[in-house]
Amino acid sequence: MSTIVRVTVWNEFRHEQENDKVRNLYPQGIHHALASYLEKVGFNMKTATLDQPEHGLTTEVLDQTDVLIWWGHKAHHEVQDEIVARVQQKVLDGMGLIVLHSAHFSKIFKTLMGTTCDLKWREAGEKERLWVVRPGHPIVEGIGEYIEIVKEEMYGEFFDIPQPDELIFVSWFEGGEVFRSGCTYYRGNGRIFYFRPGHETYPTYYHPQVLKVIENACRWAAPVSTTKPTFGNYKPLEPLHRL
Amino acid sequence: MSTIVRVTVWNEFRHEQENDKVRNLYPQGIHHALASYLEKVGFNMKTATLDQPEHGLTTEVLDQTDVLIWWGHKAHHEVQDEIVARVQQKVLDGMGLIVLHSAHFSKIFKTLMGTTCDLKWREAGEKERLWVVRPGHPIVEGIGEYIEIVKEEMYGEFFDIPQPDELIFVSWFEGGEVFRSGCTYYRGNGRIFYFRPGHETYPTYYHPQVLKVIENACRWAAPVSTTKPTFGNYKPLEPLHRL
Amino acid sequence: MSTIVRVTVWNEFRHEQENDKVRNLYPQGIHHALASYLEKVGFNMKTATLDQPEHGLTTEVLDQTDVLIWWGHKAHHEVQDEIVARVQQKVLDGMGLIVLHSAHFSKIFKTLMGTTCDLKWREAGEKERLWVVRPGHPIVEGIGEYIEIVKEEMYGEFFDIPQPDELIFVSWFEGGEVFRSGCTYYRGNGRIFYFRPGHETYPTYYHPQVLKVIENACRWAAPVSTTKPTFGNYKPLEPLHRL
Amino acid sequence: MSTIVRVTVWNEFRHEQENDKVRNLYPQGIHHALASYLEKVGFNMKTATLDQPEHGLTTEVLDQTDVLIWWGHKAHHEVQDEIVARVQQKVLDGMGLIVLHSAHFSKIFKTLMGTTCDLKWREAGEKERLWVVRPGHPIVEGIGEYIEIVKEEMYGEFFDIPQPDELIFVSWFEGGEVFRSGCTYYRGNGRIFYFRPGHETYPTYYHPQVLKVIENACRWAAPVSTTKPTFGNYKPLEPLHRL
Numbered sequence: 001m002s003t004i005v006r007v008t009v010w011n012e013f014r015h016e017q018e019n020d021k022v023r024n025l026y027p028q029g030i031h032h033a034l035a036s037y038l039e040k041v042g043f044n045m046k047t048a049t050l051d052q053p054e055h056g057l058t059t060e061v062l063d064q065t066d067v068l069i070w071w072g073h074k075a076h077h078e079v080q081d082e083i084v085a086r087v088q089q090k091v092l093d094g095m096g097l098i099v100l101h102s103a104h105f106s107k108i109f110k111t112l113m114g115t116t117c118d119l120k121w122r123e124a125g126e127k128e129r130l131w132v133v134r135p136g137h138p139i140v141e142g143i144g145e146y147i148e149i150v151k152e153e154m155y156g157e158f159f160d161i162p163q164p165d166e167l168i169f170v171s172w173f174e175g176g177e178v179f180r181s182g183c184t185y186y187r188g189n190g191r192i193f194y195f196r197p198g199h200e201t202y203p204t205y206y207h208p209q210v211l212k213v214i215e216n217a218c219r220w221a222a223p224v225s226t227t228k229p230t231f232g233n234y235k236p237l238e239p240l241h242r243l
Numbered sequence: 244m245s246t247i248v249r250v251t252v253w254n255e256f257r258h259e260q261e262n263d264k265v266r267n268l269y270p271q272g273i274h275h276a277l278a279s280y281l282e283k284v285g286f287n288m289k290t291a292t293l294d295q296p297e298h299g300l301t302t303e304v305l306d307q308t309d310v311l312i313w314w315g316h317k318a319h320h321e322v323q324d325e326i327v328a329r330v331q332q333k334v335l336d337g338m339g340l341i342v343l344h345s346a347h348f349s350k351i352f353k354t355l356m357g358t359t360c361d362l363k364w365r366e367a368g369e370k371e372r373l374w375v376v377r378p379g380h381p382i383v384e385g386i387g388e389y390i391e392i393v394k395e396e397m398y399g400e401f402f403d404i405p406q407p408d409e410l411i412f413v414s415w416f417e418g419g420e421v422f423r424s425g426c427t428y429y430r431g432n433g434r435i436f437y438f439r440p441g442h443e444t445y446p447t448y449y450h451p452q453v454l455k456v457i458e459n460a461c462r463w464a465a466p467v468s469t470t471k472p473t474f475g476n477y478k479p480l481e482p483l484h485r486l
Numbered sequence: 487m488s489t490i491v492r493v494t495v496w497n498e499f500r501h502e503q504e505n506d507k508v509r510n511l512y513p514q515g516i517h518h519a520l521a522s523y524l525e526k527v528g529f530n531m532k533t534a535t536l537d538q539p540e541h542g543l544t545t546e547v548l549d550q551t552d553v554l555i556w557w558g559h560k561a562h563h564e565v566q567d568e569i570v571a572r573v574q575q576k577v578l579d580g581m582g583l584i585v586l587h588s589a590h591f592s593k594i595f596k597t598l599m600g601t602t603c604d605l606k607w608r609e610a611g612e613k614e615r616l617w618v619v620r621p622g623h624p625i626v627e628g629i630g631e632y633i634e635i636v637k638e639e640m641y642g643e644f645f646d647i648p649q650p651d652e653l654i655f656v657s658w659f660e661g662g663e664v665f666r667s668g669c670t671y672y673r674g675n676g677r678i679f680y681f682r683p684g685h686e687t688y689p690t691y692y693h694p695q696v697l698k699v700i701e702n703a704c705r706w707a708a709p710v711s712t713t714k715p716t717f718g719n720y721k722p723l724e725p726l727h728r729l
Numbered sequence: 730m731s732t733i734v735r736v737t738v739w740n741e742f743r744h745e746q747e748n749d750k751v752r753n754l755y756p757q758g759i760h761h762a763l764a765s766y767l768e769k770v771g772f773n774m775k776t777a778t779l780d781q782p783e784h785g786l787t788t789e790v791l792d793q794t795d796v797l798i799w800w801g802h803k804a805h806h807e808v809q810d811e812i813v814a815r816v817q818q819k820v821l822d823g824m825g826l827i828v829l830h831s832a833h834f835s836k837i838f839k840t841l842m843g844t845t846c847d848l849k850w851r852e853a854g855e856k857e858r859l860w861v862v863r864p865g866h867p868i869v870e871g872i873g874e875y876i877e878i879v880k881e882e883m884y885g886e887f888f889d890i891p892q893p894d895e896l897i898f899v900s901w902f903e904g905g906e907v908f909r910s911g912c913t914y915y916r917g918n919g920r921i922f923y924f925r926p927g928h929e930t931y932p933t934y935y936h937p938q939v940l941k942v943i944e945n946a947c948r949w950a951a952p953v954s955t956t957k958p959t960f961g962n963y964k965p966l967e968p969l970h971r972l
Binding site for chain 2: 580615618620621622623624626627628629630631651652660672674675676677709710711712713714715716723724
Binding site: 088111112118119124125156158160162175188229231232234235237 | 368369401405408417418429430476483
């Protein structure tokens with residue numbers, strides 16, 4: 001637990017290059033904004049983006065990653081299935097995965113959930129208030145009873161996901177909707193955290209409490225050195241047919 | 244609830260045609276053995292097999308199916324991805340799915356779970372005892388504290404599945420292993436039940452209590468007429484920006 | 487499943503006798519309003535109130551009850567511990583329990599939950615919108631994507647309950663809060679449903695969709711005839727010390 | 730997380746004073762055996778026993794306790810209700826609680842669970858094998874695929890507990906039974922771990938892997954410094970009645 005957690009931020013990195021508003025907010029990309037913060041609070045950081053070879057997620061990079069953060073929106077379909085399968089296996093082997101905002105529709109999240117991960121949405125710059133419904137969880141260390149974001153995109157229920165193993169946040173939206181906005185899942189040896197906020201046209205990833213939650217999630221999702229299960233044909237541990 | 248539940252049994256139907264021992268046990272196939280029983284207890288039955296066009300799972304057949312039972316073993320890879328996607332969507336729309344024994348490795352189950360669904364196994368004709376750990380659940384109506392099967396294949400933990408929404412049975416094996424052998428999952432509007440017993444070389448699908456569990460599961464998994472969620476862009480229900 | 491479900495509505499029945507506003511809404515008591523509706527939709531109804539001997543919950547009454555509905559608010563402390571223990575045992579033996587609104591603080595609910603069941607509240611006649619987060623569940627049969635109640639008391643998170651086995655509804659409140667407003671729990675052989683709406687000064691128990699949810703919950707919570715577990719000293723099923 | 734976790738081991742401490750066999754195994758009591766090990770691996774230890782004033786669990790002691798371990802068997806009824814209520818509140822406020830073996834029937838565990846916590850049992854010195862069904866969980870750090878205990882008391886299903894939030898271990902017993910032998914629960918701000926092994930007539934609390942699990946559980950159950958929820962009357966965060 002004393003070793004430094006190695007976090008890789010993966011970003012689609014298209015909006016920032018195509019849209020002035022987004023570029024102004026995140027001049028070097030959302031991945032860079034997140035990595036800068038996380039580096040300051042003690043993580044060993046890497047970044048990777050869609051247009052790099054193998055989307056920047058080579059076997060070497062993943063082997064040096066304890067926790068992978070994923071942000072994508074408009075180009076989910078460009079992510080190669082082979083890389084998705086590679087990331088999925090890494091998660092099942094113990095790598096943590098933090099899925100942010102519009103990455104609810106990423107191939108990796110849909111693959112790990114087994115559902116459509118569809119939802120309602122509205123881009124109207126409205127208020128979101130994320131209520132903590134799981135105090136005592138490491139992901140909300142240092143967070144108050146709720147987080148308020150002045151302007152965000154709305155996501156509304158029904159959110160087509162498996163019931164979360166742990167429901168951490170529920171969001172209230174100005175327009176009348178609610179959303180399960182902080183959800184954990186345990187899959188194989190790995191831990192997954194879906195966290196809703198972060199539309200690219202708002203400065204959400206500069207919000208201190210949003211950053212604090214992501215920081216906490218990175219610590220929480222880091223792998224524990226437990227035994228990797230064995231599978232396949234297995235000899236009996238006790239004598240058979242003795243009756 | 245008074246209408247008759249329509250159940251389709253899907254079977255790979257290869258062992259029965261290739262192996263004398265299996266053919267002797269299930270001369271018309273595992274699907275036929277299950278359908279015969281289920282018809283007698285009041286279901287409206289269909290069967291479908293791998294080698295039929297579209298594996299027998301045309302849109303028409305699925306539209307007339309409330310609950311789909313799935314048995315497969317040696318030819319999972321021959322099931323077309325397109326049909327798997329069709330069945331997955333049907334489950335998310337509300338169709339029940341009963342996954343039996345070696346179908347833990349079927350494409351449809353792995354897709355819905357998001358994990359490898361791998362496990363330990365041994366074919367040694369040993370005793371299995373399935374203990375009920377969820378009394379009061381409709382799936383164990385009429386079942387005692389445990390079910391005993393004199394000879395079965397062993398499946399052992401770790402079983403790489405998401406933690407079940409409801410754990411119904413845990414198996415004890417003569418050789419020293421345990422297994423989560425009855426597991427429910429809720430996905431979208433649909434219900435899934437994984438039930439372990441049923442290796443093709445044993446007469447497990449003539450065991451009265453095994454059949455009773457499958458019967459109960461078919462009733463439990465039948466769709467409830469609830470509202471199908473809507474997704475996508477959504478207008479506010481309350482006035483925005485009024486502050 | 488074809489037999490008629492026997493439901494007993496328990497009501498504290500004090501507000502209706504002491505407060506004109508409440509009496510005007512529920513002249514014969516909340517229990518009577520609920521029982522009238524439920525009788526019409528096919529249940530076999532009984533009522534019981536705090537000031538009856540044994541609070542109307544004699545062993546005889548409970549033995550003839552499949553599902554017990556509980557409404558209480560200002561006199562929780564007057565309910566005798568002995569009756570609470572009796573009801574708890576009945577639930578563990580398979581009786582369904584529907585806990586309404588302010589009964590979150592009833593002795594029976596707190597006893598079954600093991601937590602304080604505390605929450606935030608505000609009586610300001612504001613709008614509540616209950617979003618369905620579990621489509622496909624029998625409790626929301628015939629219910630749309632949400633239920634709107636024009637005026638209700640607010641309950642806000644954190645609601646100090648165990649994580650629900652199934653989260654069915656999440657409420658949005660005009661004043662900025664959210665609440666897990668429909669929660670199921672499985673305890674022993676019994677099923678419990680907590681349903682938030684129903685402050686005594688509003689006509690909530692005449693709202694067609696609120697009534698429909700309670701009706702659905704009564705069907706869902708009715709006991710299944712499964713084996714009652716045995717406890718205590720137990721002889722081995724397999725020979726010991728054979729190694 | 731860098732501060733030393735303060736653990737208090739509570740023991741009934743009667744068997745050790747009344748029974749030679751137990752005294753020979755645990756000359757200074759089970760609490761002392763556990764505390765000795767835990768001190769060596771870095772915890773700040775205290776012990777407390779039934780016959781001390783306030784059972785050794787004064788407000789002062791509990792205020793200095795991050796994690797409380799509980800072992801009891803024959804004198805559960807002698808624990809005062811007032812102390813049980815005090816411990817329960819501490820758990821809801823964030824203190825960790827490790828419940829061992831026969832403490833399944835302790836007042837504190839039954840109070841926190843809301844069920845009878847009853848089970849089957851047999852004292853026959855048989856083999857127990859605890860299988861890990863949740864690899865990747867901090868509680869199984871350093872543990873292999875299973876733990877074997879040569880001689881233990883048998884506990885069998887049905888174990889009348891709420892479905893665990895996380896099921897970590899499932900036990901296989903020589904005599905043919907299974908048991909959910911490692912279960913976590915989140916209640917309020919606190920974490921609870923029930924761990925089955927530890928009958929007083931066997932040297933179970935010298936078993937290196939049993940001790941390792943308890944050590945891991947103490948680290949896992951230590952409180953996280955999150956916000957304590959507020960309850961009661963609450964002012965609106967948004968303007969009401971604006972429509």
